Amino acid sequence: MRKFFRTVFLVDLLKGLRVTFRYQHPKHICTEQYPAQRPRIGERYRGAPRLNTNPETGETLCIACNLCALACPENLIVVGSERNEQTRRKELTTFTYDTSRCMFCGLCEDACPVDALELTQDFEIATYSREGQIWDRQMLEEGPKPTPYEC
Numbered sequence: 001m002r003k004f005f006r007t008v009f010l011v012d013l014l015k016g017l018r019v020t021f022r023y024q025h026p027k028h029i030c031t032e033q034y035p036a037q038r039p040r041i042g043e044r045y046r047g048a049p050r051l052n053t054n055p056e057t058g059e060t061l062c063i064a065c066n067l068c069a070l071a072c073p074e075n076l077i078v079v080g081s082e083r084n085e086q087t088r089r090k091e092l093t094t095f096t097y098d099t100s101r102c103m104f105c106g107l108c109e110d111a112c113p114v115d116a117l118e119l120t121q122d123f124e125i126a127t128y129s130r131e132g133q134i135w136d137r138q139m140l141e142e143g144p145k146p147t148p149y150e151c
Contacts, residue, residue, distance in 0.1 A: 035149035041121050046104045048122035049097050051140035052115065060141065061116035064090040071111035076101045097140055099125055100133035122146075 006012065032039055041047075052061045064081030080094035109119050124146035127133055 041123065045121050045123070046106050046109075046119035048120050048125045048144050049099065049102070049108075049135070049140060050118050050120050050122075050143050051095060051137065052118055053141055060092055060137070061114050062092045062095065062112075063114055063116070064092045065113065067111040067113065068108035068117050071107045073105065073107065074098075074101050074103065077108060092137070095137040095140060097135045098133060099135060100130055 053059060054061055062079075064079055066079045066081075069075070069077040069079050076098035078094070078096045079092070081090045082093050083089070084091050104119060106119055108117055120143065122144050125133075125144050
């Protein structure tokens with residue numbers, strides 16, 4: 001009989017609602033004003049990828065060794081290169097990175113012997129199409145450009 005009354009009068013539901021409403025007091029609510037105030041991001045957060053350049057010459061640090069593409073478990077990095085006949089070195093021609101399939105594990109960053117590829121703390125990489133998620137060499141060197149919001 002006791003179980004019947006608990007079921008009819010929804011005692012368990014009311015106990016749960018009491019716990020919920022206890023924490024709904026305005027002093028317990030913390031809202032981030034996102035566009036105006038940037039959120040704090042963890043030190044080890046891995047976000048948008050960036051292809052680093054030499055600050056003195058402006059050339060990319062990538063030596064086109066293809067180790068990042070080999071280390072990527074999702075096979076989303078494509079490195080294109082040509083051999084320069086005068087210097088006998090490989091030169092980077094194309095570099096594409098599909099951020100829609102990336103799980104931001106950091107294996108590509110760890111595999112790079114010259115620290116050319118880096119996962120930054122930028123988190124605003126949303127686009128309206130899948131084609132916008134495939135970044136080419138220019139986009140990787142410039143980095144994402146989030147929309148500035150005015151309040």
